[in-house]
Amino acid sequence: MKTLFFEVLNTLIRLNNFEVEGARLIRDELNIRASLDDLARQFRKEWDDKYSVLISKGVYRSLRQLARETMISLLKKYSLSLSPTELDYFGNAISSLIVETSELYPDVVDAVDKLSQMGAPMYILTNLDNDIAKKILLRNNLLRYFKGVVSSDLTKVGKPAIKIFQAALNRAGIASSDALIVSGL
Known part of the structure; x- marks a missing residue:
C-alpha cells in the first residue's frame, strides 16, 4: 500500500x-x-x-x-x-x-478515517510551520491519524523544493515510488 x-x-x-x-x-x-x-x-x-x-x-x-x-x-x-x-x-x-479560522472540508474526517482503517500510512507534508500544522490537526481531532509531520520550518525549504520531499520520504522510510501526495483539493 x-x-x-x-x-x-x-x-x-x-x-x-x-x-x-x-x-x-x-x-x-x-x-x-x-x-x-x-x-x-x-x-x-x-x-x-x-x-x-x-x-x-x-x-x-x-x-x-x-x-x-x-x-x-x-x-x-x-x-x-x-x-x-x-x-x-x-x-x-x-x-x-x-x-x-481553520475549518475542515466536509468529507475529510470520513476519508481520513477510512484510509486509516485500511491501514494506509499517512503523514503530513506541509508548507505550514510544524507547530501551527499540529495545532490545526489537534483542534480538528486529526493528528492521531498521522504518523508524523514534515514541515517547511524543519527542512528550511518549502514545496516545491526537492529537499522537503526527500525529508518526507526519509521520515517514512520509503522510496518515491511508494508515495502519493494529496495536495490542493
Whole structure:
C-alpha cells in the first residue's frame, strides 16, 4: 500500500474569514480608520502576494515572519510602522488566527478515517510551520491519524523544493515510488 502525504491548507482545511479576522485584529489594535471590508481586502492581497512568491520558489519563510512582512507592507499604506516587539506580537497573533479560522472540508474526517482503517500510512507534508500544522490537526481531532509531520520550518525549504520531499520520504522510510501526495483539493 502506498504511503500518503497530505498538505494541511487547502487540502484538509480551509481558512474561514482569515482575512476578516486579521483585518479586525489590525484595525482594533492599531485604531486604523478604514472599513473592515477594505482592510480585509488589503490584508488578503498582501498576504497572498507574499505567500505566493514564497511558495512558487520553494523558499522557506515561517508564517510568523510572513505575518510580520505582511504587516510592514500593509501599514506603509497608512504611513505607520511598528517596533520589532510589536511586529512579533502581530506575527504570533496572525499565526494564531490561522489555527482559529481553520475549518475542515466536509468529507475529510470520513476519508481520513477510512484510509486509516485500511491501514494506509499517512503523514503530513506541509508548507505550514510544524507547530501551527499540529495545532490545526489537534483542534480538528486529526493528528492521531498521522504518523508524523514534515514541515517547511524543519527542512528550511518549502514545496516545491526537492529537499522537503526527500525529508518526507526519509521520515517514512520509503522510496518515491511508494508515495502519493494529496495536495490542493
